[in-house]
Every structure is written in C-alpha cells, then in structure tokens.
Amino acid sequence: MPRKLSTLDPQRLDNQICFAVYSAAHAFNRVYKPLLDRLGLTYPQYLVMLVLWERDDVPVKDIGERLFLDSGTLTPLLKRLEAAHLVKRTRSSEDERQVLIALTPQGHALKEKARSVPPSILAASDCSVSELVAMKDEIVALRDRLNAVIGE
Amino acid sequence: MPRKLSTLDPQRLDNQICFAVYSAAHAFNRVYKPLLDRLGLTYPQYLVMLVLWERDDVPVKDIGERLFLDSGTLTPLLKRLEAAHLVKRTRSSEDERQVLIALTPQGHALKEKARSVPPSILAASDCSVSELVAMKDEIVALRDRLNAVIGE
DNA sequence: CCAGATTCAATTGCGAACAATTAAATGTGA
DNA sequence: TCACATTTAATTGTTCGCAATTGAATCTGG
Numbered sequence: 001m002p003r004k005l006s007t008l009d010p011q012r013l014d015n016q017i018c019f020a021v022y023s024a025a026h027a028f029n030r031v032y033k034p035l036l037d038r039l040g041l042t043y044p045q046y047l048v049m050l051v052l053w054e055r056d057d058v059p060v061k062d063i064g065e066r067l068f069l070d071s072g073t074l075t076p077l078l079k080r081l082e083a084a085h086l087v088k089r090t091r092s093s094e095d096e097r098q099v100l101i102a103l104t105p106q107g108h109a110l111k112e113k114a115r116s117v118p119p120s121i122l123a124a125s126d127c128s129v130s131e132l133v134a135m136k137d138e139i140v141a142l143r144d145r146l147n148a149v150i151g152e
Numbered sequence: 153m154p155r156k157l158s159t160l161d162p163q164r165l166d167n168q169i170c171f172a173v174y175s176a177a178h179a180f181n182r183v184y185k186p187l188l189d190r191l192g193l194t195y196p197q198y199l200v201m202l203v204l205w206e207r208d209d210v211p212v213k214d215i216g217e218r219l220f221l222d223s224g225t226l227t228p229l230l231k232r233l234e235a236a237h238l239v240k241r242t243r244s245s246e247d248e249r250q251v252l253i254a255l256t257p258q259g260h261a262l263k264e265k266a267r268s269v270p271p272s273i274l275a276a277s278d279c280s281v282s283e284l285v286a287m288k289d290e291i292v293a294l295r296d297r298l299n300a301v302i303g304e
Numbered sequence: 305c306c307a308g309a310t311t312c313a314a315t316t317g318c319g320a321a322c323a324a325t326t327a328a329a330t331g332t333g334a
Numbered sequence: 335t336c337a338c339a340t341t342t343a344a345t346t347g348t349t350c351g352c353a354a355t356t357g358a359a360t361c362t363g364g
Binding site for chain 2: 341342343344345351352353
C-alpha cells in the first residue's frame, strides 16, 4: 500500500507546482505561436523585441539580465533577428567587448503591428486583468525567491 | 510622449504574465538541475519518471497526454532513458502501433533516491505548502483555459 | 607600466520542443 | 471484402536553453 494518500504524495505529478508552471509556459507558447507567426517572430524573439522596444542600443548582457538568458542563447537568436532586418549588431567603440543591439526602422515599426498581441492573450486567458496581475506578481515573487537560492 | 503610463502599458515586459511564467519555469529548471544531476536525469526526464512511477507499462501517447508533449519530443527522450537502463520500450502485441514504456528495476529503484527532491524544492521556494498549492491550482486553471482555446 | 584577473560575446555540444512528414497498423463504411 | 480514413511512433529540420570553453578587451594591484 502507498505510504501516503495520493493527494498529498509529494512525488505525484499533479502535486508539483513546477509542472504547473512548466506546462503553463508551454500552453502560453502554443497560444502565442499563431499570433507571432504573423510577425515572423518566435516567442523568445518576441521577448527580446519587448526589451528593445523599451530601450535599444543596449549590450547583449543587458538583454540577458532582463530575460535571464545567456550569450549562448542570445547570440544566435540576435543573429536571426539581424538576418530578418529587425536589429543591427555593432561592436561598441567605447568598450570593444560589448556588442550593442539597435532596432532597425523595421524593428521599430513592428511594435505597432505587435500591439494586437497582448489583447489576444488576455482574451485567451479568459480572466480579469486584476486576477492576472495578482497571479503575475505572485509568480514573479516565487521566481525571484528561486533565483535567490541559485548561487546559495 | 508615450501613449500610456508604463505601469499600464500592455507591451511592457514586466506587465506580461507569460514572461513571469516563462522565467519562473527557467528558475525552477535551474534549481532542479543540481538535484537531478545526482539522479542522472534532466527535468523533462524527471517528469516522465514521475508519470511512470505512478503507473508504467503505458503507451507513449499516454505519457504525452499527461505532459502535453508529442512523440517528436518523447521518442528521443525515452530512447535516452532506455540507454540509461531506466525504462524498456516494447511494441504492444495487441496493437502493434503502440510502444509500451515499462520501468526497469533500476527505474523503480530511482523513485526512492528521488524522494529528497520535492522537499528541496519546497525549501528553495521559501513559501508555505498551502500558498504553493493555491498558486499551483491557479496556474493549472490558467493553463487549462489556454489549452482550451488552442483548437478554438 | 604591466602581469594577472575579470568581463563580454561567441562557440561547441547536448537535450529539449515542435511542426511537418512518413510509415505501419488498425478501424470504418459502402 | 476492401478502399479509405485514422491512429501511433518515428523521423527530419529549426529554434531554444544552458554548460563549458575560447579569445579578445578591459580593469586592477603592485
């Protein structure tokens, strides 16, 4: 007989908050896909564009800190965005170690086309804005606590 | 001047619940990594093992429905678990289309070694069980609403 | 001034994740 | 029965995500 009731079993899949988060992330990805296809972006590329729409001409490292991604992920992704003529990569003249990422005119223009994305996601969430904001804040707080123990 | 205050701007990264979920999933992954390294598992492999520890001798499709993954992801992953002698893949005799996944003795035994994982995650979450359960239920409900609109 | 440490991006290699296709087995209706 | 559709895994190709390493530029202490 099992040591614990399954609803309390810490090794049960449905009791894992990590799986809830993992599977929700994939569900978001699938909802975003058709919307982003029309923009010619993948979801991680869309996140990079959100960062750059707030402020561009920033080094790769800044984007990485914002999105919790490293150069192994960002370098090839940014090269693809450059190949799509959405960004320009130029080595900084003040510090030759840095590569600055700037939006092209097309990159700036895409922000307008992307304006319909968040409302579509909101609709798919089938949830009030205030509920979503509350959930977001809780999830961000959890994420930050997890990230805090990574260097323990 | 910007059209909206940034705290309300739907195109601002920090206002995206999807990014909260996405970045929390990666944070979980990083916390799990050192724990799972000792078991010789990656995080998605750990999820498959959680499914199989509940019930094994199941077709690939069942695992996929449980984890929201398809054969393109699972086939190579299961081959790696087989190479690690944790599962055995055998074609069903009743329905030759299906490949049944069964745990090996080592696969069963790993469940005991994995028992320390959930408490470590709980500790890293720095949060009460009841709060985590409440968050999990909210996230699962959101995930299910998102998945519901995928075939719209 | 300069040797050694640090920072930054790029690279390599591996394991997901998924779309699209393929091939084989099974199910179905006329 | 048998042509045709459906189901199931496997395969192929592209893109992430990260660990580990490399190499160049910059910083720092003596």
